Amino acid sequence: MYLIKNLSSILNLDHVGIMDFCGTHEWTITHYGLRSLMPDPIRLIAGPGCPVCITPAHYVDELIKLCMDGVHVLTYGDTYRLPGSSDKVRSLAHAKSLGGKVTIVYSVLDAIKRAKANPNEEFVFFAVGFETTAPSTASPVYREVIPRNLKLLIAHRLTPPIIRYLFDNVPEVSLQGVIAPGHVSTIIGASAWEFIPREYNVSAVVAGFEPMDVLIAIYLIIKDLIDGKPKLHNEYGRAVSYEGNLMAKTMLNEVFEVIDAPWRGIGVVRSSGYVLKDKFRVYDAAFEYGIDLTKDVDLALPKGCRCGEVVLGKVEPTQCPLFMKVCTPRNPYGPCMVSIEGTCRIWAEHGGYVIKNLNI
Structure with missing residues (x-):
């Protein structure tokens, strides 16, 4: 901390915006109170690092229809309470209370086991996540070990395109540094973030998740600002290689x-999502049930919810009028309060709003 404060004191800048992309980084920053320790002018900004938060509402709507029609929907716990767009049946959890067939699973392997054990029943697995979890979905498809009574609704999203989107389309969020996601980078490699210093003249640091990892990342960004030489750093070399996991990428x-x-609350982001290739259509729930995965209907959020602005770093959770009033971890109203990686959930459970207001 001394080094960060010492370096920041010689910065001739009124604002140093550093975005932590990953929800786990935001957890570390909030849980350990790192934001409150930052000297002026450093501002730590939570980014769109929660895959559940940005999952389109109409995906949830379609799954609700399926489960109410007798198709057995298998979902992660994080997406179980994720709201759709209707107040009549708000989520898969709500649908289950009304008789819908919904079960929480821990992985696609759990889904496969359940489908094999019940060959006369139709199943759909809700495949959500960034590049970290996409290989676990791809593996059984690639090996063709998925039973024919199990289909996959693919909601995987890619992370570098949303960072490009931020730089190109959200100028009000001024960034002088990016803390790139560590877990994602174990798959896609540190090289995936080279475009940030090359194209946007901003330093990027692939970082681990201990408080010291985050502080080192901030230090490296501040040092690059003073030197006037934006770079890509791999602080998380103990887990992340330059190329990433070549087998998983293949x-x-x-x-x-x-x-x-x-992306929910944002709109369509170029080259930012996955769908199954045509040769694997036999496993594709979108093809089987006529679901359009690409339609742009997701700017709308629950009334009053500012989640779309939160995930882009435009506002903090405390600037949403629903935060810790209508919307709480026990009764989440917006998607950013549902997931354990959501910025609002993290601030609510780990006192981010209290620590910030202490102004220490």
Whole structure:
């Protein structure tokens, strides 16, 4: 901290915006109170690092229809309470209370086991996540071990395109540094973030998740600002290589096609989503049930919810009028309060709003 304060004191800048992309980084920053320790002018900004938060509402709507029609929907716990767009049946949890067939699973392997054990029942697995979890979905597809009574609704999203989107389309969020996601980078490699210093003249640091990892990342960004030489750093070398996991990347390229995809509260982001390739259509719930995964209908959020602005770093959770009033961890109203990686959930459970207001 001394080094950060010492370096920041010689910065001739009124604002140093550093975005932590990953929800786990935001957890570390909030849980350990790192934001309150930052000297002026450093501002730590939470980014769109929660895949559940940006999953389109109409995906949830379609799954609600399926489960109410007798198709057994298998979902992660994080997406169980994720709201759709209707107040009549708000979520898969609500649908289950009304008789819908919904079960929480821990992985696609759990889904496969359940489908094999019940061959006369139709199942759909809700495949959500960034590049970290996409290989676990791709692997059984690639190996063709998925039973024919199990289909996959693919909601995987890619992380570098949303960072490009931020730089290109959200100028009000001024960034002088990016803390790139560590877990994602174990798959896609540190090289995936080279475009940030090269194209946007901003330093990027692939970082681990201990408080010291985050502080080192901030230090490196501040040092680069003073030197006037933006760079890509791999602080998380103990887990992340430059190339990433080549086997996983090859498998992803074999199984998935990259598409322009909708992000909840944001809109369609170019080349930011996965769909199954045509040769794997036999496993595709979107093809089987006629679901349009690409339609842009997801700017709308629950009334009053500012989640779309929160995930882009435009506002903090405390600037949403629903935060810790209508919307709480026990009764989440917006998607950013549902997931354990959501910025609002993290601030609510770990006192981010209290620590910030202490102004220490």
